[in-house]
Structure formats: structure tokens, C-alpha cells
Amino acid sequence: MKKVTLKKIGVMSIAKVGAVFYGIIGLILAVVMTLIGLLGIAMGGSDAAMGGIISIVMGFVMAIAYAIIGAITAAIAAFIFNVVTGFAGGIEFEVE
Numbered sequence: 057m058k059k060v061t062l063k064k065i066g067v068m069s070i071a072k073v074g075a076v077f078y079g080i081i082g083l084i085l086a087v088v089m090t091l092i093g094l095l096g097i098a099m100g101g102s103d104a105a106m107g108g109i110i111s112i113v114m115g116f117v118m119a120i121a122y123a124i125i126g127a128i129t130a131a132i133a134a135f136i137f138n139v140v141t142g143f144a145g146g147i148e149f150e151v152e
Contacts, residue, residue, distance in 0.1 A: 063146035064138050071131035078126025082119030089115025 093111030100108070141147070 057150040057152055059148055059150050061146040061148045063141050065134045067131050067134045067138070070134040071127040074130025075123045075127035078129075079119060079123030081126075082122030085122070086115035086119040089118065 090112045093108040093115065095108075096111060097105050097108030
């Protein structure tokens with residue numbers, strides 16, 4: 057086994073991964089919000105239609121917001137990791 061030390065992470069690379077990861081979570085939650093909105097429309101008649109439509113739209117807005125926040129958070133975490141490993145030496149692990 058070979059020991060390898062991780063000393064630096066590409067900030068934009070991690071940001072892209074964070075955006076995709078949290079975007080997928082946001083899409084899952086958007087589907088749930090859409091189902092809740094459709095249920096509200098079906099049960100509430102014409103008065104609840106606007107609330108249901110808003111619920112559906114906000115579900116997809118939430119998915120985009122999750123992706124953006126995931127990218128920003130992952131980029132900040134990668135930057136902090138790079139700063140800390142600059143004086144702490146990195147993370148050592150073994151690979152085959």
C-alpha cells in the first residue's frame with residue numbers, strides 16, 4: 057500500500073460537485089413540493105389553486121437555490137481546507 061497526502065482541493069471542482077449534489081436533493085424536495093401542491097389543488101377547489109401553483113413554483117425555485125447554496129458552501133469548505141492544510145500538513149491515507 058502506498059501512503060498519499062491530500063494537501064489541496066480544487067475549489068471550483070468541489071463547488072461543481074456541491075452544486076450537483078445539493079441540486080439533486082433540491083429536485084427530490086421539488087417533487088415532494090409539487091405533489092403537495094397538486095394535492096392542495098385537488099382538495100381545495102378553485103380557491104386553493106393559487107396556493108398550489110405557488111407551491112409547485114417554489115419547489116423548483118428551492119431546487120435551484122439548493123444548488124447555488126451547495127456550490128457556495130462547498131467552495132468555502134474547500135478554501136478553508138486548503139488554508140488549514142497549508143500549515144497543518146494535509147490528510148494522509150493509503151491507496152492500493
